[in-house]
Amino acid sequence: MRDRDMLPIRRRRSGASPYDLFKDFVNMDWVDDMVGSFGSSIRTDVRETENEYIVDAEMPGFNKEDIEVEIFDERLTVRAKRHEDRDEEGQSYLRRERRYGEVARSFSLQGIKNDGVTAQYDNGILRIVLPKTEEAKRKGTKIDIQ
Incomplete structure (x- = not known):
């Protein structure tokens, strides 16, 4: 058995494009894995009450930490930041994958009580609650759409 016989290959239902065949040939799945895991921005929903x-x-x-x-x-x-690396003694690997990387996202804030901000992480969702200052609560302008 050759080492390349054990490499994961992604198959597509609609058939393989020339790019997909090239990626499979040179084993470029690691690029998709890295970009998909770390290259994208953090998806967020922002609500206002x-x-x-x-x-x-x-x-x-x-992990929360x-x-x-x-x-x-x-x-x-x-x-x-993520650092995944598993050491398993006594194993004979043909291929081993690790993940390293960092993601970040920033938002501009105004009218927030910094000392009242809370954050909770549960099941892959980070919820941040940002209480408004009294001044920010009073502000508001309704815009007529023409």
């Missing part, structure tokens, strides 16, 4: 803003960020696969939330200079930054 009368008293607060709520940010829900998708961060599957991260690997996530950092910071507010500095009216900017909320969410950052996470």
